[in-house]
Amino acid sequence: MFKATVIVKRRTTIVDPQGKAVEQGAKLLGFNNIRKTRIGKYIEFFVDTMDKDLAEKEVKEYSEKLLSNPIMEDFEFTLEEVK
Amino acid sequence: MKPKFGVVVFPGSNCDYDAYYAVKKVLGYEAEFLWHKEKELKGSDVIILPGGFSYGDYLRTGSIARFSPIMDSVYSFAENGGAVIGICNGFQILLEIGLLPGVMIQNESLKFVCKDSYLSVQTTNSIFSKDIGKSVIKIPIKHGEGNYYTDDETLKNLEKNDQILFKYCTIDGKIAPEANPNGALLNIAGIMNKRKNVMGMMPHPENACDPILSKTDGTLIFNSLAKNIF
Numbered sequence: 606m607f608k609a610t611v612i613v614k615r616r617t618t619i620v621d622p623q624g625k626a627v628e629q630g631a632k633l634l635g636f637n638n639i640r641k642t643r644i645g646k647y648i649e650f651f652v653d654t655m656d657k658d659l660a661e662k663e664v665k666e667y668s669e670k671l672l673s674n675p676i677m678e679d680f681e682f683t684l685e686e687v688k
Numbered sequence: 689m690k691p692k693f694g695v696v697v698f699p700g701s702n703c704d705y706d707a708y709y710a711v712k713k714v715l716g717y718e719a720e721f722l723w724h725k726e727k728e729l730k731g732s733d734v735i736i737l738p739g740g741f742s743y744g745d746y747l748r749t750g751s752i753a754r755f756s757p758i759m760d761s762v763y764s765f766a767e768n769g770g771a772v773i774g775i776c777n778g779f780q781i782l783l784e785i786g787l788l789p790g791v792m793i794q795n796e797s798l799k800f801v802c803k804d805s806y807l808s809v810q811t812t813n814s815i816f817s818k819d820i821g822k823s824v825i826k827i828p829i830k831h832g833e834g835n836y837y838t839d840d841e842t843l844k845n846l847e848k849n850d851q852i853l854f855k856y857c858t859i860d861g862k863i864a865p866e867a868n869p870n871g872a873l874l875n876i877a878g879i880m881n882k883r884k885n886v887m888g889m890m891p892h893p894e895n896a897c898d899p900i901l902s903k904t905d906g907t908l909i910f911n912s913l914a915k916n917i918f
Contacts, residue, residue: 619837622794622871646747671755674748674784676791677837 607652607660611682613673614645648672651687660684691771691914692718694732696762696778698753699724703739703775703894710897711736715910724756733917734771735762737778739830739892749792749833750780759785771815771917772886776831779878779888787886788879789846790838796871800832804903805869805891807877808857811850814884819912824861825905827891829869829877834890836872836879846879854878854889 615621621643628642652660664682673680693711697704704721712719720730729735742753753759759781766772766787774782782788795801807825812818838846846852854877858867868875870890878889893906 619793620796620871622796622798622835626798671751672747674751674791676839677793 606687607654607657607684608687609650609652609660609664609682609684611648611664611668611672611680612645613648613668613678613680615643615678617643619677645678646672652684657684657686689918690717691733691917692720692731693734693736694720694722694729695736695738696722696758697724697738698740698742698756698781700742700744701738701740701777703777703892706892707736707738707775707894710894710906711910714897715907715914717910717914722758724753724758727757727761729758729761729765734773734913735765736894737762737772737774737781738894739776739778742777742781745777745833748784750777750782750784753777753781754785763787766881766886769883769885771913773816773913774886774888775892775894776829776834776890779890780833782886782888788881788888789842790836790879792833792890793835793837794833795831795835795869800830801834801869802830803828803869805829805877806857806859806861806867807854807891808861808863810852810855813850814853814880814887815913815916816880816884816887816909817853817912818916820908822905822908824857824859825908826903827889827893827896827905828903829891831870831890834870834872836870836876836890838873843873846876847874849882851880851882851884852876852878853880853887854891
């Protein structure tokens with residue numbers, strides 16, 4: 606079995622209203638060096654197979670078809686074998 | 689001949705009854721609900737994907753609803769030239785499934801906006817708008833993610849192919865930043881596919897049909913469609 610972690614990030618060319626709003630909070634807290642806050646998604650799940658190639662293929666397809674929208678987001682993932 | 693409207697019901701749809709009520713009880717067309725787990729469109733001439741929060745808006749708005757069994761049938765129906773209207777969340781589903789280009793991101797203000805909006809009718813070259821008969825219509829909006837975004841090339845193509853149907857404007861028809869409620873590119877409120885049989889709009893025409901609500905411009909869209917669909 607593999608544990609997959611997928612991170613979905615909004616493309617840097619697309620405005621991120623949430624990130625901008627959160628950064629205003631940073632300023633209110635007095636953090637004046639915080640720049641370019643962007644909010645993405647962290648998704649974890651298990652892939653129930655021993656075949657790493659198959660696991661990679663499934664995670665990639667799952668990420669492409671559902672977890673991210675390629676028009677506005679990029680994704681990256683890691684796979685870790687677990688017992 | 690009167691068209692039959694099929695109103696798709698997803699878990700989390702909340703404007704399905706409003707749409708059904710508007711087209712059937714106010715306008716007198718035939719209408720039927722289509723449960724998302726079904727595949728049969730039951731002889732509908734027009735499919736309405738209603739507003740709401742299908743699947744709780746989890747992940748991205750419309751992202752899970754697009755995989756509902758009924759959406760395969762809706763997709764084929766649209767590909768074969770069938771008329772489809774996506775309203776608000778329905779628009780978001782049409783974007784996710786790829787029947788319309790682009791994406792919706794959160795409103796620039798990060799606020800849920802609920803108010804009447806004025807829309808400038810950008811083209812009469814479509815079944816949805818041919819007989820609207822006005823250049824500015826008043827239709828309410830109620831959404832948190834209506835900030836239409838797409839890449840430059842797609843945007844140029846939308847303009848070139850006359851696919852932009854509605855833009856947010858002032859009461860006198862000026863397309864200005866102050867009339868843009870959500871930050872949408874070019875004040876876009878509604879677009880169509882290239883073939884102009886699929887239309888998505890963030891404002892809710894079904895909530896501007898019954899005279900008791902003090903605004904009836906939504907009827908112009910449904911009636912234009914009914915008049916020109918056959």
